[in-house]
Amino acid sequence: MVARWFSGDGDDFRLLGTRCSTCASVFFPREDVFCRNPGCSGGGELSEVPLSRRGRVWSYTDSRYRPPSPYVSDPELLWEPYALIAVELERERIVVLGQAVPGITVADLAVGIEVEAVPGVLNEDEETIWTTWHWRPTGVAQ
Template structure:
């Protein structure tokens, strides 16, 4: 990561540090997990609860699907210039069994990915200016293998 000031692009959506994780919520009545956090009403059709606990979500999971972003996404996405294509992974979290999308870390070769392989969450730089590095969660093969 950069030596610049680190600032999450979405404050409150993920933790940073040695073992970062996504921050979600869990319905106190039925146990359904949500990401991003839900605070209004449970979307489980069998539940009418409005009570949620903030919870750390699994930082590991299985690759559910993946693709490449070969074009520059539209605003408000901030893409570095010149634009370089990047990979996107859909990962099913180990405990919660929900699928969360995120970029793949730079250098992951899509040709080496296999649906079902173990993945882990990391925090990495999304964009930078002269003083600040905006961070977000990204996925990489477990163990940092590229």
């Protein structure tokens, strides 16, 4: 089974997590084997749940340097810095990391502003498009 981390498009786009039936803890990325909450007594059944689409910036930084080995980074391609955002999902009581949409920099961000998860492209070549999610400040057109 391939674990799905997100589904849908446009306004239906959602990150997917799992919830433990015993302690109600929510996990992202998904957990399909056991409850990761060390305080969970029963380690209940895990079910897929769509996560809140919107959250608030908890922290952020910029990625200005090409990742070191063993991470994949084609030295022939131009490296483009991007903003990395930690977003607090209040309902789920978790923080989810992700890149900002292209064009949004750390100068556009502040702790506490509202952002939403939108579909994005991580990388592409002639044969494959690797999709992901991005965080976009609400009110910013796609």
